[in-house]
Each structure stands twice: as structure tokens, then as C-alpha cells.
Amino acid sequence: MANNEKKTTTFLEKIGQIPRFWIYLGLLVILMLPLILRIKAKPRMGMETKMVYDFIDSLPPGSVIMLSFTYGPSARPELEPMALAIMRHAYMRGIRVMGMTLSVEGTGLGLEAMTRVAKEFEEAGYPLTYGEDWVYLGYKTGWAMVIRGIGGDFHETFPRDYYGNDTRKMALTRDIQNYDDIALVIDFASGGSPGSWITYAYQQFDQKVAAGVTAVMGADWQPYIRTGQLVGMLNGMKAAADYEAKTIEMMEKRFGYTPKPYATVGIVSVTWAQIYLIILIIIGNISFFALRRRRRR
Amino acid sequence: MFLSRTLPMILVFVMGIIGFSLYFIPHPAARQFENTLSQWSIAIGSFAIFLAITSLIRRYINNIKRGKDVFYSIVALVALFGMAGLGLFAGIDEKSLFQKIFINVNVPLDATMFSLLAFYVTSAAYRAFRARNVEATLLLVTAVVVILGISTIGDTQVWLRKTAEWIMNVPNLAQKRGILIGVGLGVIATSVKIILGIERNWMGG
Amino acid sequence: MIGLVLSVLLSLNGVEVQARDVPDDQGGAVELRVNFSRPLDISKILIYRVANGDTVSKKVAELDVNGQTKIKYIDKHVKNGVPVQYTLFLISQLGDTLGTVRTQMVEAKPSIFNKRKTFLLLAVLSYIALLIYFMSQARRGRELYLRPIAGLIEVDNAIGRATEMGRPILFSPGLSTISDVATIAALNILAYITRKVAAYETRIIVPVYDPIVYTIAQEVVKDAYTAAGRPDLYRAEDVFFLTSRQFAYAAGVSGIMVREKTAANFFMGYFFAESLILAETGASTGAIQIAGTDAVTQLPFFITACDYTLMGEELYAAGAYLAKDPRLTATIKGQDVMKATLATLLLLITLIAFIGPKLGLHINWETFKAYIVGL
Incomplete structure (x- = not known):
């Protein structure tokens, strides 16, 4: 009996020191499974995400919103599904979308996201017209100066779109003078850019601003929702999945078309990984208490 | 001495006071001046890129000469000149080779580095979250509630979601604001020291 | 009050309209306030503006009333110094014009002080x-007492350990620009560490993210070696620009930590999501790690994976603390x-x-x- 107990204690101690390799391998398997099996979640919208959704939903058809793709490839899996979902929502509500980026890395990613949704609507049988329903302005250097510039004179800041078209001539951008004509700016960011939008667009021009951020940075921007400086926030993969699920459902109902899901699949991996993490923490603590008990003895 | 010490300190003092004052002046002339300053700083900053790239090239060439990390150094140099050359001479539009390399090499590499975070977070949490004392136990319980509450599990367990949101919006936000107030005061103090020329390490000690 | 022109004109009983220059702004804006003192059957207000000397007025807004008794509208397209006048058309639910209200001339002016x-x-x-x-x-x-900061006391020990082991020290000044106080604070600490390193004849590696920070870091290190009386030990290639891409930087620094087997790692300045990658890689090599950042969300990662962490303003205080300048x-x-x-x-x-x-x-x-x- 005593021998047995000693063995158990040793085992409990051991599980508190699982080598990194096995922890990593376990996580890899758990992350991969839902992606391979394409298990989808049916998430329910969180409060901060719903604030953005409701705001867009309340805009009158014909309004213009602006998306800023201020992220690089690393944040793409989290942020791109958010952008896609918001565009789908906007187009279905008859809201027009302008895209731009403050980071060089975001140029190609923004273009890809915008063209993808345009393609989805074409496949669904409701083609969108470039220049009327959507416009991609591309990259503009200067960061805060660009944000301020839009508040002064939009056409001066963006005289041409990504393809070199004159923004004074395109149907969508023709009447946009400054922030007064933009109902909402949503900044998809992996860094500190929402702060610049808040400081320059919101503080100086009363522009409504929302943010879509990676989960790692989410807590940074939460204080700004409480103060009303952000109309809402999409935080990480969970928010992306919430919004995506909602827009996929809307498109299925209206067009009988299902866009390819990204975040609703990704969030299953994330949830499984979170459960795996909690199990590991529990194992670590069982081992810790076993060790402490033995030491006390 | 004048050019390397006195002049920079005078410039910092004058520009520091102007920069501070600009915050309180909404007049368009002040905004215009601020924009001009930003443009200058962008233009001056661009020169630093040349110095930086020179340092990069010098370091890798030295490595190759000394036979240290030769393979990595060659990869770095080829990538640097190759991408710059492609961008300059073959264009950067959607169908260019530059874009293709960016999307198919850069994007996955960057995403891989970012995804390492998941592994590191798991390993760090496993090692660090031990209920050693009351504070650590509190931290542990809070972490578990927040992790579960903001995940899809919180979608069905409303109490868990509400508790997690309360933790994030009340105690978490309160501590964060506390730190931010300290940071804000520290930023002002450091700026004052720099403007008054007491703190000089920024110009090389 | 400067720039405040108030005009009240009643052409319809129960409607009061005020137009004034928006105070404390950069100019170009006029605020209109409409108050209904009694319930009226008004669904919309059309606002037209005419500049002094112009004959044609321009429609600037169409506001929904929806039963509101107070409506505020700011016209942000007014030229500074040009007097303008507004005419408001009150439209009923049926689409008829119930009446018009005209304001007095008002002029938008920029303010000198907010x-x-x-x-x-x-x-x-x-x-x-x-x-x-x-x-x-x-x-x-006058003597001022400062509480000891554990992380800073350990700086000397970390350098000593690296010297004993004959291994280099790594210093990362963060991923922000020179306009960030955290970066300046990091450079202050770098100056102190380099002086110590020079005295102990150890090697310090400084990979930098931002080109401007790179040029300054190089000067700081060079000066510190000179100040310590060992300019001969300064190696220009050890202070270098690595890359301006977040995760490429994380990969690069991680590689250096693993290959060079650094004995002490310092992460000082502003960091983003890469903080844990850096700190965990460093921890896996067994190095002593001291971090310092004012990036609140990254603090938990550093606290978990580093031996000591300077939190928020402690980072700014570090330079002063180490320099011992009263x-x-x-x-x-x-x-x-x-x-x-x-x-x-x-x-x-x-x-x-x-x-x-x-x-x-x-x-x-x-x-x-x-x-x-x-x-």
C-alpha cells in the first residue's frame, strides 16, 4: 500500500513537469482536428460585437462606411473574417464601402478581402459595381496626417483610388467631402492604430469609430468603449466568428448562397485549445498540491 | 561641441515648448505648422532607413567573411536585394512576382511566427498558473472564468459570460487605468527632463 | 465672447433658432440650435446656407425631427471670416412647408486658444x-528616499553572471519609435548597461527595430564605451538594424538568443504581441531575463516568462534610478x-x-x- 502511494505521488509530480514538446504536440493536434474535419460553431454575439452590428444595422441604405486594413499577414486569420463579415452586412443593407490602409503590408490584404466579398456577391447573383458600391483606395503614407487629412478634404487626401481612378469622378467618392459623409470608420488593426483614429478622427472631427482587433491586443481598447470613443469593438477570433455566423445566415436566407466560413471553423479550434489549456492548468495544480503535501510530510 | 551638444539641446527646448503649446491652439495655422513638422520628421526619418540598411548589409557581409551563420546571412542578403529589385523593376501590382512572393512566402512565415504565440501561451500558463497562495489562487480562478466566459462556452452559460465581462470591465479596467495614470505622469516628467536638458541620453549619453 | 454671434428670429410661433460660431475650434463651423417650445406637426427641417454677397443659397442638411424638441446641427463647411445666413424650412408630415425661419448673419472664426x-x-x-x-x-x-526596484537591483547581477559565463548580453529597445517615451527610457537603461558591460569587458548585442532608434542606439552604445574608458571594445556590428516587421523581428531576436546563447536578455521599451515569443524563447535558453514596458497588455506575458519586470512608470524611473543623479x-x-x-x-x-x-x-x-x- 505504501509502495503504491509512493508510485502515485511520483506520477502526480511528473505530470506537473510535462516537457514543452508534448504540450506543443498536444496543442497542435487539438488545433488541427476541427480545421481538418471542418467542424463549425454556432456562436452567439458578444456585447461589444453587437454594438458594432447594431450600429451598422441602423444606418440608412446609401450610407458610406470606411474600412481601414491596418494589419499584416500575421493577424490576417483573426481580422480578415471580421472585415469580410462587415462588408457582407453592409452590402446587404445597401451600405457602400470604401477600403484603405495605413500600413504597407495591409495594401494587398485589403484588396484581397474587398475583391473576395465582391466575388461572393457576384456568385450569389447580386453583382456589386466597383466605383458605386465599393472602392479601394489603397495605401497612403503619413499615418496621423492621413486620418486628419480625410477630415479636412477627402479628395485632397485620396485624389486617386488604388487603380488610379479620379475619386472626384467616381459615383461613390464624388460626394464625399470629409468625415461628415462617412457614417463609420472601422479600423482592423494588429497594432496601435485605433488610438490614432480615436485621437484624430473622433476627438477632432467627431467621427464615429469602431475597431476590429486581435485578441492579444483586445484588452488595450476596452476602456475606449466605456467612454464612447469607440462605438464598439470586434475582439479576436470569437467576434469574427460571431459576426461571420450572422452574415452567413443572412446571405443563406436572402440569396440561398453560403460564403466560405473561416472564423466559425477557427473558433472551434480556439475553444478546444482553451479547454486543453484549462485541463493543463488543472493537471499542473494537482501535481503542485501533491508535491506540497509530500514536502509537508 | 556646439553642433553635437548645444544646438540639439536648444532645438529640443524650443520645439518642445512649441509642441506643447500646439496642443492648446486649435487655429488652422497651428495645424498647418504641425503638419509641416510631421512631414519634416517623415522626410528626415527616411534618411535613417539608408543608414539602417547599410548596417544590415555590413553585418551580414561581416558574418560571411568570418564564416559565421553563412547560410542565414546569404538568405538575408538575397531576400533583401531580391525583393527590392523585384519591386523596383518588375512592379508591385496584384499579379506581379513581388506580390506572389509576398502572399505565398511572407504571409505564411509571418502567420507562423504569430501562431507560435498559442504554443507559448499554453506552455507559460501551464507553468505559471499554480495556486501557491491566496493571490495566485485568485488569479487562477479569474483566468479560468475569463477564458471560458469569453469563449463559445460563454454563449450558452450566460452567468459565466456576465462574470467574465464584469471582471474585464471593472477590476481589470480599474487596474489598467491606475497603471495608465502612472504612465501618463511618467511621460510628462520624462518629457520635462528632456526639454530642460537634464536627461541627455537620447543624444548618446 | 469672441466670435459668438447669436441670432434669434421667429417667423413661426413656437420655434426658436440660434446660430453661432462654434467656439474653441479651428474655425469653419457654425452651430445651429432649434428649440420647439410647443408640439408642432414637423417631420423634417431643410437647412439652406447663403454666404454674404452670394445670391444662390446651398442646401446643407436635411434633419429628421421625429418628435424631438431640441435639435443641434453643426455645419462644418463654412469659410472662415465670411458671414453666412441660414434659412430653415419646416416641413410637415404631409410634405408641406409649414414655415421658414431665417437666422442673422453669423461668421465662423478660428480660435487662438481652446x-x-x-x-x-x-x-x-x-x-x-x-x-x-x-x-x-x-x-x-536634500536627500530623497526611493523604494528599491527589484528588477533594477538585478541588472548588475545579470551582467556579472554573463561575464562569469563568458556569454554575451542581449538588449532589445522595443518596437516603438523614438517619439515614444518608453523607447527613450530604454535607451537610458542601455547607456547604463553598456557602461557596466564595458567595465566587465563583456559583449552586448543590440538588435533594433526602428531605423531612427538604430542610429541613436549606436551613438548611445559608442558613447557609453567611451565614457567607460574602453572605446576599443565597441563593435559597430553588434548594434544593428534587424527589420521593421514585427514577427520577423521576433524571429530574428529569437534566433540570436538561441545561436549566441546569450546569458542575460533585456527587453526594455514598448512591445506588442511578440513579447511572449521573445520572453519564452529567452527562458528556454536559460538566460536571466529582465523586462520593462509600459505596454499594459504585454505585462502579464513578461511577468510570466521573465525573472524581473519593470512595470509602467518603473521603466521611466529606471534611467534616473541607475544614473543616481539626484x-x-x-x-x-x-x-x-x-x-x-x-x-x-x-x-x-x-x-x-x-x-x-x-x-x-x-x-x-x-x-x-x-x-x-x-x-
């Missing part, structure tokens, strides 16, 4: 005065006094917010926000 920021200016000036007072006290030789440490005292003042004020305001209404004290929080907070 009065909303007066309190903020006074607060900052008092704080600066406090800092200068403590600095002058320190200059006169004028620099004096400012920390000033910060503490200001912090105590702010904490007391916050408590007082919270108390007033709770008890005030019960005592019949009514505070206009909007005005408070506008003139005290400056928002």
Missing part, C-alpha cells in the same frame, strides 16, 4: 512646477506627489457623484467633461 483645455493646462503647469521644485530641492542636497530621481518624488493628489481628487469626485444628488447638489457632468477633462 478654453476647454484651460483646466488641463493649469493642471499640467502645476505638475511641471512641482517637478521643478523637487529638482531644485535635490540640487540643494535631479533625475527628484522627479520621481514629484510624480508620487501628483499621483497622490490625483487619487484624492478621484475619490472626492466619486464621493460627490454618489452623495451630491442626495444633498441637493446637481452637477452638470457634460460641462464637467468639457471644461475639466477637456473632451
Whole structure:
């Protein structure tokens, strides 16, 4: 009996020191499974995400919103599904979308996201017209100066779109003078850019601003929702999945078309990984208490 | 001495006071001046890129000469000149080779580095979250509630979601604001020291 | 009041319209306030503007009334210094024009000083005065006690350990630019560490993210070697620009830590999501790690994976603390006094917010926000 107990204690101690390799391998398997099996979640919208959704939903058809793709490839899996979902929502509500980026890395990613949704609507049988329903302005250097510039004179800041078209001539951008004509700016960011939008667009021009951020940075921007400086926030993969699920459902109902899901699949991996993490923490603590008990003895 | 010490300190003092004052002046002339300053700083900053790239090239060439990390150094140099050359001479539009390399090499590499975070977070949490004392136990319980509450599990367990949101919006936000107030005061103090020329390490000690 | 032109004209009973220049702004804006003193069957208001000397008026807005009794509209497209006049058409539910209201001439003017920021200016000036007072006290030789910061005490030990092991030290000044105080604080610490490193004849590797920070870091390290009397030990290739891409930087620094087997790693400055990648890789190589950042969300990662972490303002204090210059440490005292003042004020305001209404004290929080907070 005593021998047995000693063995158990040793085992409990051991599980508190699982080598990194096995922890990593376990996580890899758990992350991969839902992606391979394409298990989808049916998430329910969180409060901060719903604030953005409701705001867009309340805009009158014909309004213009602006998306800023201020992220690089690393944040793409989290942020791109958010952008896609918001565009789908906007187009279905008859809201027009302008895209731009403050980071060089975001140029190609923004273009890809915008063209993808345009393609989805074409496949669904409701083609969108470039220049009327959507416009991609591309990259503009200067960061805060660009944000301020839009508040002064939009056409001066963006005289041409990504393809070199004159923004004074395109149907969508023709009447946009400054922030007064933009109902909402949503900044998809992996860094500190929402702060610049808040400081320059919101503080100086009363522009409504929302943010879509990676989960790692989410807590940074939460204080700004409480103060009303952000109309809402999409935080990480969970928010992306919430919004995506909602827009996929809307498109299925209206067009009988299902866009390819990204975040609703990704969030299953994330949830499984979170459960795996909690199990590991529990194992670590069982081992810790076993060790402490033995030491006390 | 004048050019390397006195002049920079005078410039910092004058520009520091102007920069501070600009915050309180909404007049368009002040905004215009601020924009001009930003443009200058962008233009001056661009020169630093040349110095930086020179340092990069010098370091890798030295490595190759000394036979240290030769393979990595060659990869770095080829990538640097190759991408710059492609961008300059073959264009950067959607169908260019530059874009293709960016999307198919850069994007996955960057995403891989970012995804390492998941592994590191798991390993760090496993090692660090031990209920050693009351504070650590509190931290542990809070972490578990927040992790579960903001995940899809919180979608069905409303109490868990509400508790997690309360933790994030009340105690978490309160501590964060506390730190931010300290940071804000520290930023002002450091700026004052720099403007008054007491703190000089920024110009090389 | 400068620039304030008030006009009230009633051409329809029960409707009051005020037009005035928006105060404390960069100009170009006129505020219109419409008040209905009795319920009217109005669904929409069309606003037209005409500039002085012009004959054609321009439609600037169409506002929905929806039963509101007070409507505010700001026209942001007015030229500074040109008097303008507004005509408001009140439209009924059926689409008929119930009446028109015309304002007097009003002129948009830019302000020289934003009065909303007066309190903020006074607060900052008092704080600066406090800092200068403590600095002058320190200059006169007054001793100021500072609590020990564990992370800073360990800096010397970490350098000593690296020297004993014959391995290099890594210093990362973060991923922000030189305009960030965290980066400046990091460079202050770098200067101190380099002087120690020079004295111990150890090697320091400084991979930099930002080109401008790189040029300054190079100067800091070179000067520190010279100040320590060992300019011969300075190796230009050890202070280098690595890359300006977040995760490429994380990969690069991780590679250096693994290949060079650094014995001590310092992560000082502003960091983003890559913080844990850096700190975990460093921890896996067995190096002593000291981090310092004011990036609040990254603090938990550093605390978990590093041996010591300087939190928030501790990072700014580090340079002063290590340099042992009494004028620099004096400012920390000033910060503490200001912090105590702010904490007391916050408590007082919270108390007033709770008890005030019960005592019949009514505070206009909007005005408070506008003139005290400056928002």
C-alpha cells in the first residue's frame, strides 16, 4: 500500500513537469482536428460585437462606411473574417464601402478581402459595381496626417483610388467631402492604430469609430468603449466568428448562397485549445498540491 | 561641441515648448505648422532607413567573411536585394512576382511566427498558473472564468459570460487605468527632463 | 465672447433658432440650435446656407425631427471670416412647408486658444512646477528616499553572471519609435548597461527595430564605451538594424538568443504581441531575463516568462534610478506627489457623484467633461 502511494505521488509530480514538446504536440493536434474535419460553431454575439452590428444595422441604405486594413499577414486569420463579415452586412443593407490602409503590408490584404466579398456577391447573383458600391483606395503614407487629412478634404487626401481612378469622378467618392459623409470608420488593426483614429478622427472631427482587433491586443481598447470613443469593438477570433455566423445566415436566407466560413471553423479550434489549456492548468495544480503535501510530510 | 551638444539641446527646448503649446491652439495655422513638422520628421526619418540598411548589409557581409551563420546571412542578403529589385523593376501590382512572393512566402512565415504565440501561451500558463497562495489562487480562478466566459462556452452559460465581462470591465479596467495614470505622469516628467536638458541620453549619453 | 454671434428670429410661433460660431475650434463651423417650445406637426427641417454677397443659397442638411424638441446641427463647411445666413424650412408630415425661419448673419472664426483645455493646462503647469521644485530641492542636497526596484537591483547581477559565463548580453529597445517615451527610457537603461558591460569587458548585442532608434542606439552604445574608458571594445556590428516587421523581428531576436546563447536578455521599451515569443524563447535558453514596458497588455506575458519586470512608470524611473543623479530621481518624488493628489481628487469626485444628488447638489457632468477633462 505504501509502495503504491509512493508510485502515485511520483506520477502526480511528473505530470506537473510535462516537457514543452508534448504540450506543443498536444496543442497542435487539438488545433488541427476541427480545421481538418471542418467542424463549425454556432456562436452567439458578444456585447461589444453587437454594438458594432447594431450600429451598422441602423444606418440608412446609401450610407458610406470606411474600412481601414491596418494589419499584416500575421493577424490576417483573426481580422480578415471580421472585415469580410462587415462588408457582407453592409452590402446587404445597401451600405457602400470604401477600403484603405495605413500600413504597407495591409495594401494587398485589403484588396484581397474587398475583391473576395465582391466575388461572393457576384456568385450569389447580386453583382456589386466597383466605383458605386465599393472602392479601394489603397495605401497612403503619413499615418496621423492621413486620418486628419480625410477630415479636412477627402479628395485632397485620396485624389486617386488604388487603380488610379479620379475619386472626384467616381459615383461613390464624388460626394464625399470629409468625415461628415462617412457614417463609420472601422479600423482592423494588429497594432496601435485605433488610438490614432480615436485621437484624430473622433476627438477632432467627431467621427464615429469602431475597431476590429486581435485578441492579444483586445484588452488595450476596452476602456475606449466605456467612454464612447469607440462605438464598439470586434475582439479576436470569437467576434469574427460571431459576426461571420450572422452574415452567413443572412446571405443563406436572402440569396440561398453560403460564403466560405473561416472564423466559425477557427473558433472551434480556439475553444478546444482553451479547454486543453484549462485541463493543463488543472493537471499542473494537482501535481503542485501533491508535491506540497509530500514536502509537508 | 556646439553642433553635437548645444544646438540639439536648444532645438529640443524650443520645439518642445512649441509642441506643447500646439496642443492648446486649435487655429488652422497651428495645424498647418504641425503638419509641416510631421512631414519634416517623415522626410528626415527616411534618411535613417539608408543608414539602417547599410548596417544590415555590413553585418551580414561581416558574418560571411568570418564564416559565421553563412547560410542565414546569404538568405538575408538575397531576400533583401531580391525583393527590392523585384519591386523596383518588375512592379508591385496584384499579379506581379513581388506580390506572389509576398502572399505565398511572407504571409505564411509571418502567420507562423504569430501562431507560435498559442504554443507559448499554453506552455507559460501551464507553468505559471499554480495556486501557491491566496493571490495566485485568485488569479487562477479569474483566468479560468475569463477564458471560458469569453469563449463559445460563454454563449450558452450566460452567468459565466456576465462574470467574465464584469471582471474585464471593472477590476481589470480599474487596474489598467491606475497603471495608465502612472504612465501618463511618467511621460510628462520624462518629457520635462528632456526639454530642460537634464536627461541627455537620447543624444548618446 | 469672441466670435459668438447669436441670432434669434421667429417667423413661426413656437420655434426658436440660434446660430453661432462654434467656439474653441479651428474655425469653419457654425452651430445651429432649434428649440420647439410647443408640439408642432414637423417631420423634417431643410437647412439652406447663403454666404454674404452670394445670391444662390446651398442646401446643407436635411434633419429628421421625429418628435424631438431640441435639435443641434453643426455645419462644418463654412469659410472662415465670411458671414453666412441660414434659412430653415419646416416641413410637415404631409410634405408641406409649414414655415421658414431665417437666422442673422453669423461668421465662423478660428480660435487662438481652446478654453476647454484651460483646466488641463493649469493642471499640467502645476505638475511641471512641482517637478521643478523637487529638482531644485535635490540640487540643494536634500536627500530623497526611493523604494528599491527589484528588477533594477538585478541588472548588475545579470551582467556579472554573463561575464562569469563568458556569454554575451542581449538588449532589445522595443518596437516603438523614438517619439515614444518608453523607447527613450530604454535607451537610458542601455547607456547604463553598456557602461557596466564595458567595465566587465563583456559583449552586448543590440538588435533594433526602428531605423531612427538604430542610429541613436549606436551613438548611445559608442558613447557609453567611451565614457567607460574602453572605446576599443565597441563593435559597430553588434548594434544593428534587424527589420521593421514585427514577427520577423521576433524571429530574428529569437534566433540570436538561441545561436549566441546569450546569458542575460533585456527587453526594455514598448512591445506588442511578440513579447511572449521573445520572453519564452529567452527562458528556454536559460538566460536571466529582465523586462520593462509600459505596454499594459504585454505585462502579464513578461511577468510570466521573465525573472524581473519593470512595470509602467518603473521603466521611466529606471534611467534616473541607475544614473543616481539626484535631479533625475527628484522627479520621481514629484510624480508620487501628483499621483497622490490625483487619487484624492478621484475619490472626492466619486464621493460627490454618489452623495451630491442626495444633498441637493446637481452637477452638470457634460460641462464637467468639457471644461475639466477637456473632451
